[in-house]
Amino acid sequence: MFAYLAKRVIQAIAVMFVISLIAFAIQGNLGDPLRELVGQSVSEEVRQQLRDELGLNDSFVTQYLRFAGNALQGDLGTSYFFKEPALDVILKKLPATLELVFGATLIIVGLSVPLGVYTAIKPNSILSRIIMGLSIIGISIPVFLTAILMIFVFSVEYGWLPSYGRGDTVQVWGYWQTNFATADGWLHIILPSIALASIMLPLFVRLIRAEMMEVLQSEYVKYAKAKGINPWRIYFVHALKNTLLPVITVGGVQIGTMVAYTILTETVFQWPGMGFMFLEAVNRVDTPLIVAYLIVVGFIFVVTNTIVDLVYGLVNPTVNIARMGA
Amino acid sequence: MSLLSVRDLTVKFAMRDETVTALNGISFDLAKGERLGIVGESGAGKSITGFSLMNLLSRPGYIDNGQILFDGEDVVQMNDKRLRTLRGNRMAMIFQDPMVTLNPVLTIGQQMVETLLAHRKLSREEARQIAIVKLREVYIPSPEERLEQYPHELSGGMRQRIIIAIALLLDPQLIIADEPTTALDVTIQADIMELMLELCQSNQVGLILITHDLGVVSQMTERTLVMYAGRIIEAGRTREIINDPQHPYTQGLINALPQQTVPGQRLKQIPGNMPGLTSIPTGCAFNPRCKYATDLCRSRVPDIVQYGEVAVACHEVQRLNSDEDRQEARA
DSSP states (O other): OHHHHHHHHHHHHHHHHHHHHHHHHHHTTSOOHHHHHHOSOSOHHHHHHHHHHHTTTSOHHHHHHHHHHHHHTTOOOBOTTTOSBHHHHHHHHHHHHHHHHHHHHHHHHHHHHHHHHHHHHSTTSHHHHHHHHHHHHHHHSOHHHHHHHHIIIIIIISOOSOOSSOOSOEEEETTEEESTTSHHHHHHHHHHHHHHHHHHHHHHHHHHHHHHHHHHTSHHHHHHHHTTOOHHHIIIIIIHHHHHHHHHHHHHHHHHHHHHHHHHHHHHTTOOSHHHHHHHHHHTTOHHHHHHHHHHHHHHHHHHHHHHHHHHHHHOTTSOGGGTTO | OOSEEEEEEEEEEEOSSOEEEEEEEEEEEEOTTOEEEEEOOTTSSHHHHHHHHTTOOOTTEEEEEEEEEETTEEGGGOOHHHHHHHBTTTEEEEOSOHHHHSOTTSOHHHHHHHHHHHHSOOOHHHHHHHHHHHHHHTTOSSHHHHHHSOGGGSOHHHHHHHHHHHHHTTOOSEEEEESTTTTSOHHHHHHHHHHHHHHHHHHTOEEEEEESOHHHHHHHOSEEEEEETTEEEEEEEHHHHHHSOOSHHHHHHHHTSGGGSOTTSOOOOOSSOOOOGGGOOSSSTTGGGOTTOOHHHHHSOOOOEEETTEEEOOTTHHHHHHOHHHHHHHO
16 A cells, blocks of 8 residues: 555656646746846846846756745745735635536536436437437537537526626635635536536546446346346446446546636636636736646646546455555 | 246347347257256357346347246246346356456455345345355355455456355256356366256256357256257257267267367368358258258258157258168267
8 A cells, every 4th residue: 555655656746847847948938037027128237137146047957956946845936917926826716716626526427427327228218319419519619618608698698697706705714715605606606617517527428328338238237137136236336336437537637637627717707716817827928827827737637646546446446555566 | 847948939139231030949848957958059049048048138139939938937028027036036147257247346245145135135144144155055265255355356266156156045946057167277167067066956956058068068967959050959868969969960069079089080070160140051050061961951941850869950860860871980
């Protein structure tokens, strides 16, 4: 168990190293930081002096090591625009994004399993055909279009749901403000969550359906039938458990991808999360904030994937974590 | 009254462009506690017969016609609920490959207990106790520990023993074993067969053993059906069929056994292959491979008729028997 954990952690560190290297390399190519800092009116000598002071004339390696050293101590630079540590800016925005991802995940998990299982058990029913047809549409339409269409229908035409912002939030802890404590908060998170789920949900329905259909053809399902087991038990105990093993692996990667997709959703819904913040940072060429965002998102990716691998080991008896990695 | 009585069973497969007949009017009986072997090449319809008896054919296969009377009740006419009370309870099945038969994510205990609970009102603990008893009967060491293990932690032979134990859980009247040792090591095959024979005899369980191994059939069964291209071509007591086969195909099968060949000589194969279901020749399906075939064989399907001790489906059986050469050729 310990050896497996250690192996996974070392892998995670290696991935983080590469991410930080890429993020740092981008920093040097996003224009001259001095122009953002001091504008046009400063003379060339003063610029050179500032460059020396900021260490911008040092070699790439020296600069990277300084950056990495600071990053390890939690210092990802200072945002030009907010004049605050970039990490603080992101951490303030993080809860909004995580709640949005959580909302979308609830929709995906809650709907994809029943829909996937149903379409696998009754592949020829009319309802299955409708679900599969809709899923193709869902995958094909870009998130921002889905979002704008939903705003048009549910906010503009019918006025049922709010179209932007988080609404009433309640302070929970630290920077954490939650949408899930008030009715207004719930109303505000519905549309963005659906929009964010609109691509992943059809993907998961199709994935679960395909896996489930394969499992239903297996010998052990046939054997369960030959033992006279109730069909519901065959579907939900014998088949679903085997179906979900590959789905968990894909799911973990997709949670990370969803954090990235929030850029579009948050922008359309003016959701004050870190995706929206990232787009603004790009517009303002707020380099430290962009780099910090990349690193934080990379970190979330790596952490979720590591957790998923560990969970997979717990769910799948043929992966014995205790004996692995030795 | 016989335990199982199959009458004119016909199974078809609805393929994309045509419907093929996999079983063509099969009829046979099985008495209580009797052991019957079904032999034939791959594709002869042995496994399909086995699955049909439980009404467990999966699409595109279906029972087109016929009766399967089990204890007086027609399995073909049963609804799903009634079938569930039959499967695993009064009629159990042992599958071919123990490596893929058990569900990989459920423990042995879960898979045994669920079978008991599907058919009897028991507490989990009572079911567990029965499972332990049955595991002991198939000589599984420390059964309490096995219940907590997953299939992948056990060897193939061990898994097949567990599957036999599951088959015996509810004291069925009939066990259908579909090539139960084909996927196992040769050394383990004999053990498993011996175990099955012992358990069937001591529990008075009927057995239908589907196999292509004539040696196994002669050890294990009292009666034998020989199948070819979806029909029964010879049926009778196992001893007679092995010692004095009547149908040219059965003769060929027995002559092909290594024991029948002088060391150093080539094995005596039956020339050609069994036809696929889509290209069964007219007349007797065996005629292209049969050296005794006549025009009649090429035009009309022979009926299965009693001939001496066995039932045979061959137009030329009488001529063959009077033929002195045949006796010599077999010697």
